Every structure is written in structure tokens, then in C-alpha cells.
Amino acid sequence: MGKLLIIGSVAFDAIETPFGKTDKILGGAGTYIGLSASQFDIESSVVSIVGEDFPDPYLQMLRDRNIDTSGIEIVKGGKTFFWSGKYHNDLNTRDTLVTELNVLADFNPIVPDNYKDAEIVMLGNLHPSIQLSVINQMEKRPKLIVLDTMNFWMDNTLNELIEVIKEVDVITINDEEARQLTGEYSLVRAAQKIHEMGPKYVVIKKGEHGALLFNGDNIFFAPALPLEEVFDPTGAGDTFAGGFTGYIAKTEDISFTNMKNAVIYGSNMASFCVEKFGTQRLENLTKNEIDERLQQFKTLTQFEIELT
Amino acid sequence: MGKLLIIGSVAFDAIETPFGKTDKILGGAGTYIGLSASQFDIESSVVSIVGEDFPDPYLQMLRDRNIDTSGIEIVKGGKTFFWSGKYHNDLNTRDTLVTELNVLADFNPIVPDNYKDAEIVMLGNLHPSIQLSVINQMEKRPKLIVLDTMNFWMDNTLNELIEVIKEVDVITINDEEARQLTGEYSLVRAAQKIHEMGPKYVVIKKGEHGALLFNGDNIFFAPALPLEEVFDPTGAGDTFAGGFTGYIAKTEDISFTNMKNAVIYGSNMASFCVEKFGTQRLENLTKNEIDERLQQFKTLTQFEIELT
Numbered sequence: 322m323g324k325l326l327i328i329g330s331v332a333f334d335a336i337e338t339p340f341g342k343t344d345k346i347l348g349g350a351g352t353y354i355g356l357s358a359s360q361f362d363i364e365s366s367v368v369s370i371v372g373e374d375f376p377d378p379y380l381q382m383l384r385d386r387n388i389d390t391s392g393i394e395i396v397k398g399g400k401t402f403f404w405s406g407k408y409h410n411d412l413n414t415r416d417t418l419v420t421e422l423n424v425l426a427d428f429n430p431i432v433p434d435n436y437k438d439a440e441i442v443m444l445g446n447l448h449p450s451i452q453l454s455v456i457n458q459m460e461k462r463p464k465l466i467v468l469d470t471m472n473f474w475m476d477n478t479l480n481e482l483i484e485v486i487k488e489v490d491v492i493t494i495n496d497e498e499a500r501q502l503t504g505e506y507s508l509v510r511a512a513q514k515i516h517e518m519g520p521k522y523v524v525i526k527k528g529e530h531g532a533l534l535f536n537g538d539n540i541f542f543a544p545a546l547p548l549e550e551v552f553d554p555t556g557a558g559d560t561f562a563g564g565f566t567g568y569i570a571k572t573e574d575i576s577f578t579n580m581k582n583a584v585i586y587g588s589n590m591a592s593f594c595v596e597k598f599g600t601q602r603l604e605n606l607t608k609n610e611i612d613e614r615l616q617q618f619k620t621l622t623q624f625e626i627e628l629t
Numbered sequence: 630m631g632k633l634l635i636i637g638s639v640a641f642d643a644i645e646t647p648f649g650k651t652d653k654i655l656g657g658a659g660t661y662i663g664l665s666a667s668q669f670d671i672e673s674s675v676v677s678i679v680g681e682d683f684p685d686p687y688l689q690m691l692r693d694r695n696i697d698t699s700g701i702e703i704v705k706g707g708k709t710f711f712w713s714g715k716y717h718n719d720l721n722t723r724d725t726l727v728t729e730l731n732v733l734a735d736f737n738p739i740v741p742d743n744y745k746d747a748e749i750v751m752l753g754n755l756h757p758s759i760q761l762s763v764i765n766q767m768e769k770r771p772k773l774i775v776l777d778t779m780n781f782w783m784d785n786t787l788n789e790l791i792e793v794i795k796e797v798d799v800i801t802i803n804d805e806e807a808r809q810l811t812g813e814y815s816l817v818r819a820a821q822k823i824h825e826m827g828p829k830y831v832v833i834k835k836g837e838h839g840a841l842l843f844n845g846d847n848i849f850f851a852p853a854l855p856l857e858e859v860f861d862p863t864g865a866g867d868t869f870a871g872g873f874t875g876y877i878a879k880t881e882d883i884s885f886t887n888m889k890n891a892v893i894y895g896s897n898m899a900s901f902c903v904e905k906f907g908t909q910r911l912e913n914l915t916k917n918e919i920d921e922r923l924q925q926f927k928t929l930t931q932f933e934i935e936l937t
Contacts, residue, residue: 544852550818622930
């Protein structure tokens with residue numbers, strides 16, 4: 322088993338969907354990734370920053386799941402990053418209502434000493450310079466570095482983003498972002514171009530349409546589980562990344578064959594995330610439920626054809 | 630092995646995509662279904678109607694593939710159905726430029742006597758009254774009746790469509806049409822409502838995002854093969870239906886397990902269709918290529934996870 326170092330926001334979200342709305346609740350990429358990865362009974366640490374307004378019970382909840390929070394800086398007198406958004410009726414698009422960076426504006430991540438030798442590093446969506454700084458703090462090259470990013474950084478900090486993309490083994494990105502980054506409409510071609518930028522593995526997330534894993538000519542596809550109802554998509558991509566890296570940290574096997582399994586576990590975890598508001602479903606998830614859903618993924622995708 | 634009876638248009642298409650345009654070429658749902666199903670070395674018959682302007686070499690090409698064309702009426706002095714369309718840059722949407730029904734306006738299908746006992750019936754996209762008339766001409770209830778339809782009939786002949794939906798075992802429909810027919814955004818719920826309308830099996834086609842097969846609580850998903858380039862999507866849905874029914878006619882097994890395989894073969898055949906203009910790729914397809922692509926589908930979807 323390998324140690325997993327996670328960097329990502331720990332934040333407040335206020336969410337409105339066709340099914341209801343929340344006050345300020347726990348959110349942030351680092352939170353979702355951490356909660357998701359913690360299901361694999363691994364050693365993990367979240368590096369992040371919050372304000373003095375951040376409730377200690379949230380941090381305690383992470384620690385209760387064996388997540389090291391010593392890398393989460395608490396800024397005295399500071400306010401925690403806050404995001405508010407409203408989803409449209411189809412839940413595939415949303416409007417951002419409020420973004421208050423607050424303490425995140427001056428985030429200077431410090432990797433805890435006992436995680437400078439982590440085998441697996443998950444760089445959640447943040448400014449690429451912050452992501453790069455984490456890589457540079459590692460004592461030796463980790464076994465696997467996974468990067469998540471978004472279109473905002475392509476629009477505003479493309480050069481820095483390209484620098485960090487060079488340094489990672491896996492990138493997770495959604496379909497529209499893959500097209501924007503490469504100028505290629507075909508996802509197969511987009512993945513080829515991203516390979517040329519550095520990452521040996523490219524995961525393209527298609528939301529309700531599943532996720533594709535590319536490794537040169539090898540392609541694997543994991544569907545999203547068809548659900549009767551998607552309640553709140555917030556954090557689904559981060560939860561996917563947490564399932565993906567949590568499984569790899571547990572197995573410490575970075576072959577394509579095992580990474581296929583990691584993509585299935587990512588999709589498995591994400592299917593729970595969207596069932597309730599925020600982190601609610603992840604907080605109450607059991608190992609048994611994950612195992613049962615894995616069986617559903619098998620039924621959904623596995624077939625036996627003898628050539629005729 | 631069962632006999633497959635196909636009803637659908639045999640027509641002229643003129644197609645424009647970002648990659649080029651064609652003059653009037655061979656098209657029509659019946660043509661695509663027939664060509665696709667013929668790859669399974671089965672006995673099949675296409676029931677349709679064409680005008681005197683329809684070139685005999687096209688009919689001969691179908692007969693060369695062991696497709697019975699005695700049910701294709703040739704109207705003296707009549708003109709063949711003609712459709713023309715232009716695809717947008719993403720190839721997911723298109724504008725219809727011309728629709729000339731011509732002889733199709735008065736189509737009164739006659740099932741050949743030696744196909745009135747066909748085990749499998751594939752009702753290609755046509756006016757629901759025409760589809761119903763074919764069912765009523767069968768000597769006994771076929772083992773499996775598969776219906777394809779589209780939003781046009783929901784808009785214009787909903788009552789007749791509901792009548793024919795009641796009579797069939799399988800419906801193939803795209804995601805937007807499933808939503809329109811049921812008023813449900815969730816495809817899982819849409820499939821439940823369609824089950825209540827009659828069909829025990831519901832296939833929801835999602836284009837480049839694959840296809841879902843529903844049978845009560847059983848759900849199976851077949852991805853579309855990720856391609857470097859989609860050249861012309863015309864006929865892909867019909868080609869899917871041809872692969873689906875051709876495989877079932879060959880195996881004569883209508884269990885859920887076998888229908889999963891049929892969906893994979895549908896997706897397999899459709900992945901070829903889109904590689905060239907019109908029916909070109911299907912006309913030059915070999916059994917070996919289909920077998921190779923089946924292997925690609927396995928690599929794309931099959932995984933082995935031991936519960937941890």
C-alpha cells in the first residue's frame with residue numbers, strides 16, 4: 322500500500338439544483354478527493370488552506386476517516402474559499418453565482434514532512450503554479466502523479482498549465498476541456514496530442530456519459546452508472562479522482578490493466594456522490610455499498626461473445 | 630437460424646459533411662439494416678418501395694448479399710424517396726435540406742409469402758400504420774419484433790405510434806426521443822415508462838456515447854467505439870438495428886444475455902458505417918474486420934476486479 326498525497330481546496334459551497342438548495346455546506350476538491358479515497362483504507366493527507374471560520378468538526382470528520390489534516394493551514398482572521406452555483410434543469414450545465422477566493426488567493430502549500438515520500442500524488446484543480454510547487458517539494462519522484470485541471474486555467478494561465486502537464490503521469494480532464502486544450506474535436510486525437518504534452522495516461526471525463534482512459538493505443542471506457550435521479554453533480558469529478566487514486570494507492574500497481582480497475586472505481590464512487598447534496602452521501606457510504614455497486618458495473622458492461 | 634424480415638425505406642440520399650458532399654447515392658433505413666444484417670449469413674428479406682428511377686445494380690447488390698428483394702415494389706413511372714441533409718461541424722446535428730417522399734407517400738407494404746413465418750421482424754423507421762400493417766400480415770406471432778422510430782412520428786402520429794409500440798418486444802430509440810415520448814429526463818425512468826407501454830426490451834441509442842439496453846431492472850451498456858474520425862453518421866442507427874437483429878436471427882436466442890451481445894454487434898457494425906459516405910463501408914466490409922473490431926470492444930470494456 323502506498324501513501325496518497327492530495328492537494329485541493331477545502332471550502333464552503335452553496336448549491337442550488339432543481340431539487341432544492343443548501344446554505345453554506347462543506348465542499349472543495351480536496352474534500353471530495355479525500356473522502357472518496359478514504360474508502361480504500363489507505364494513508365492519505367490533504368494539503369489545503371481554510372480560514373478561521375472553518376468549523377473544526379469538518380476537519381475532525383476527515384481525521385476520523387484516517388485523513389491526515391496537518392497540511393491544511395488555518396489562517397487566523399481569514400475567510401474560507403466560498404463558491405456558489407445554480408444548476409440548470411438538465412443538471413449538465415450550471416451558473417456560478419459567487420466565487421470568493423478569500424484565503425485561497427495567497428495559498429502557499431506546504432507538504433507535511435511525512436508525506437514528502439508519498440508514492441501517489443493527486444493534484445486537485447488549483448492554479449498550476451501551486452500544483453507545480455507541490456511536485457517540487459517531493460523528496461523523490463513519486464510513483465504516480467495525477468493532475469486535474471479545468472478550462473479556467475487554460476484561459477488564464479496556459480503557459481504555467483503546460484509546464485505542470487509536462488511533469489505528470491496522468492491527467493484527468495473533461496471532454497470539452499480536452500478539445501479546448503488540443504484544438505481537436507475527436508477525443509482520440511485530443512488524447513494523442515495530450516500524450517505528446519507529457520502524460521502517459523489521459524482520462525477524459527464525459528459526465529453522465531462515462532470516462533475514457535487512454536494509454537497510447539490502449540483505450541478503456543467506464544460508463545457512468547445509469548441512475549434514476551441525479552440530485553447534485555457537485556464534486557463528482559473530484560470524487561472520481563479520489564476513487565481512481567485511492568484504488569491505485571491501495572494496490573500500488575500502475576499497469577494499464579490495473580488503471581482500468583481504477584477508472585471503474587472512480588466511476589463507482591462518483592455514482593454515489595451525485596445522489597445527495599454535497600458530501601452527504603460520501604460521508605455515509607459503506608464498503609458494502611461500494612462492493613454491491615461494483616457488481617452493478619460488471620452487469621452493466623461485461624459480456625461473453627464467442628466468435629461465430 | 631431464424632429468418633429476418635426487414636421493413637424500411639430504400640432510397641436516394643445526398644449528404645454534405647465537413648469532409649465533402651455526395652451526389653444522389655444509395656440510402657434508406659431498409660438498405661442500411663439489410664446490408665448490416667447480411668454480415669451474419671442469414672436469410673433476410675427487405676420490404677420496401679422504389680420508383681422506376683432506381684438503378685437495378687443497387688437491387689442486385691442486395692441480392693448478391695443473400696437479401697431477398699421480392700418485397701421491394703418498383704413503381705412504374707414513380708420516383709424513389711429522396712432525402713438530402715447537411716451535417717454541422719460537430720456531426721451531432723444536421724439540417725434536412727430536402728425530403729421528397731415520392732413513391733413512399735403511398736407505400737402499402739406486402740410481405741412475401743415465404744417471409745410470413747419469419748422469426749424476427751425488424752420494423753425500420755416509417756409511418757407507424759405501415760409498421761402495424763406488416764405485423765398484421767404475419768402468419769403467427771414472430772419470436773421477436775423490433776421497432777425503430779423517430780420524433781417525427783411522435784409529433785405527427787402519436788396515437789398510431791402508441792398502437793404499434795404496444796405490439797413489439799424491442800424498441801430502439803434515441804435519448805432525446807425517449808425523453809420526448811415519456812416526459813422523463815432520466816433515461817432509467819424513461820425506459821421504465823416505455824416498458825409500461827409494451828416493449829420488454831428498450832434500447833436507447835446515444836450516438837457517439839453508446840447505447841443502453843433495458844429489460845426491467847437489468848441494464849447493459851455498449852459504448853460506441855472511440856474513432857479518430859467520424860466521416861458521415863448517416864445510417865448509423867439503422868446499421869445498429871441491422872447488427873442487432875442480424876445477430877439475433879443468427880443465434881435465435883432472445884435471452885437478456887444474448888441480447889447484450891446483439892447490442893455489442895449493433896455498435897460494432899455502426900462503428901464501420903460512419904467511416905465512409907453512405908453505404909460504402911458496409912458494402913466492402915469483411916467478416917474478419919468485424920471479428921477484429923469485436924476484440925477492440927472487449928479491450929475497451931472488459932475488466933477484472935477481485936473484491937478487495
